[in-house]
Amino acid sequence: MSTMKTKIKIFFITLLFIYFFALASPLEAYVGPGAGFAFLSSFLVLFLTFILAVFSFLSWPFRLLLKLIRRQKTYKKSHINQMVIVGLDGMEPTLVEKFLAEGKLPNLARLKKEGTYAHLKTTTPAISPVAWSSFMTGSHPCKHNIFDFLSRNPKNYLPELSSAWIGNPKKFLPLGKYKIPLSKPVIKGMRKSIPFWKFLGEAGIFSTILRIPVTFPPEKFKGHLISGMCAPDLKGSQGTFTFYTSEKEKAKIDEGGVIIPLTISDNKIETYISGPENSLLKKEEELKLPLKITLDINNKTANINISGKKFILKEKTLSNWVKITFRPGLGIKVRAICRFYISEISPNFKMYLSPLNIDPEKPALPISHPFIYSVYIAKLLGSFTTLGEADDTWALNEGILDEDTFIKLAYDNHKESEDMLFNAMDKTKKGVVACWFQVTDSIQHMFFRYLDKKHPALKLGRNKKSAKTIEELYMNMDKLVGKVRDKLSKNSCLVIMSDHGFKQFRRGVNLNSWFYRNGYLSLKDGKIESGEWFKDVDWTSTKAYGLGLGGIYINQKGRESQGIVSPGEETRALKTELKQMLSGLMDDGNNNAVAINYLYDRDEIPPGPYKENCPDFIVGYNEGYRVSWDSVSGKVNSTIFEDNIKAWSGDHCIDPKLVPGIFFCNHPINTKSPSIVDIAPTAMELFGLKAPDHMDGQSLLRLENSPEKKQKSNKR
């Protein structure tokens, strides 16, 4: 196939050369190289377009016939032409209802009136990658294998990204200081089960899937896809920003970024951009790109020079996307896009550099299906964020970005997704368009405290916004819904949904400290607290530990490398004991308020082939509580409860019953309590297909002769 393509290319190139070197008259050639630059490119484009057009026209009758035959089958049973799913991550039902009542969401109100509004049951746990995996597969977590952002490696108790695994190529050819890879790097998706768009594709129905979480690495199907949440940055992390500062003494970042201290000499700074590890070298080292900054104190601007590429940036202005190129050697280029923000020019220089996003025009890793789809979008609409979690909440949490800049960044990212959605809607008049928006999640995480005057985080001095920020967010999303409605095809189904809701995060619970204080977790001799990732935990006498945003694991013999609790009766007894002690756990520092409602035993939640990878318990925190920052990162100390004083003040990693999502649809549905696992079977039925038996959800449609209803009427 590729030989054929090569031959066709050679044929076209030969034709071009014949034209220029044999047929062109001297007069034409007298146009000269200057005009030649323009006319040659232009001619090439016209020539290609012409060839494509001719091919297109000649093959059109055949394709039309084929399409008609296929489409007769494909859309024969279809109830609609187009299904548009707008995923507004974390949109909270109580706030939606409040703003609906106040008349601030006219488009959603119209949707509710014409069709449906309901709470959407989320997954256990109520975490985005888990919920969106259930959305796409129509299955509960034990069938798709995603239980959190992180999973634990039972061999070393360290966290691993739950959604994807990226490994270096296995075979190399040593050449001097280099090792030349002889195979591709391994990129393995950890999410199991099959997304509904793959089933639709097999039946000939086209889908465009934009930024839906846990779609990295992209899988093949009939349609187009841009990976979303969990797609890495160029460093392979989930987003690492860089903070450049000349105020070295005060610089401190706990998570999410790195600090590069600077020295200013004669208003000039010489530093570097920290890139990924150079895996071409036998002795791997960080790739660095020289960065020179010249300060103009009077005009409050900086001249930024990245390996000869220059631009001027004003203080307190977020740059556009800047393209940068790392050269690991052997002529290979690794490209990224990033944004700069100078928060202070003088007396100290402070600059934020966003995580290095994979350049969608020349992606270093596959971030779309087909591979050229990201190239197409970037060329048509401009560079766009490719990092899964694009809104840099860590930078705001650490005080590196101010609130206004964060909001601008989040809405800029939102605009990119919005443009992609509208382009996809225009192109996919028949089929599914699904697009995920992060802005609702990120802004609520970072500004939810403004809705709660007693929130501990409001005691900090960095609070400049108000409850209006959240209100505006909801109103902006309503405007988006209005625009989407205007662009819908005839006979369409529009779904506006969120994967979970949102609640205040006032107090953190350090489960590992609780385990320690109650004798379930031991520290090494002489230690009274442990560093990150259980550094000083004595596993040989530890029975249970907490990891991630809601997981508790039993240190089980034969499963964990240093497990001490025997499977079977001993484990069951320990789980019963822990469930009794932790369900209803009270916070003595907050008038004995209940911090944990319930521990969800993995044996109680819907089963599936990947149950063994599920934490032994998923913690159902009460409203106002969440796992503490220290506990997430495996720190152990004597403090169980603590105030959350970070800007990250709203959350949803709590008892799933407390954080349902929202569901709006322009069609009526057959139940008052839809679940996120019902969306996939609904999509399939809308296009006249029967959902596969492994899907846990059922169609929400009120259709006559629904195959779903007949077969699954007793399921709920």
Next chain:
Amino acid sequence: MWTFNSIINKIFDILFLPFQSMNPWIGMIFISLLTGLLMLLVFRYTSNQEGIKRTKNRIKAHLLEMRLFSDNMRISLKAQGNILLANIKYISHSAKPLLFMIIPLILVLIQVNFWFGYSSLKPGEPVVLKVKLENDYNPLEVDLNIAPSSGILIETLPLRIEEENEINWRISPLKKGVYNLEIYIDGQKVSKQVSVAQTSLSKISPKKLKGSFLDGLFFPLEAPIKKSSPIKSIEISYPDKSLPLFGINFHWLIAFFGLSIILGFAFKGVFGVEI
């Protein structure tokens, strides 16, 4: 004009000096590279680089669109329309740099033409020397003769053609060199350069004119004939030259056009120019 031409001639003499005894393709590659680079710089500083980049991206996007949505006639047709529109915009972006480039390019092309367009004469190879007179003079009546030259044999008596208002001789070079033929007419002397089998790359002046501004521009190698002279022009019919490669003879213009574009494109990344 002659002062200006002398400077330009000198520059090109210096530029081609190292290449005179080499294969002419090397000189051609050199001048094409130089022109390509010069044009790149002009293009960079006179064009709307951002606009060009945006437009090119749109064209590429719509080309990809045709591939991504090859099953969809509506999208394919729309993409083709968009490509045509973007192409017009792209060409319009190139108009301004084109204006800036056209004058230096004409000067370069004129010079390159006299270095690569004609072969010098070979000893023993006869050629016609044409002297064209002003309309006021009759070729049958004027007193005109050529002074003997050590390297050039005047083979025939002057052939006076009244209808053409010109006088022709057949001359034959005797040995290699650059000679100045001295033509005497009504007591005035006019000289004409003759090149005989010089190096593989040498400049050839086929015609000398009395000269308007445009004549001076297009035939810059020799000083113009004085206005008072009865002679309008002196021309030697040098044979055309071509550049052989793999058995194919390329016209210098095609070689120059192709090479300068290819080399210009090759170096656009180095200079960060969006074409």
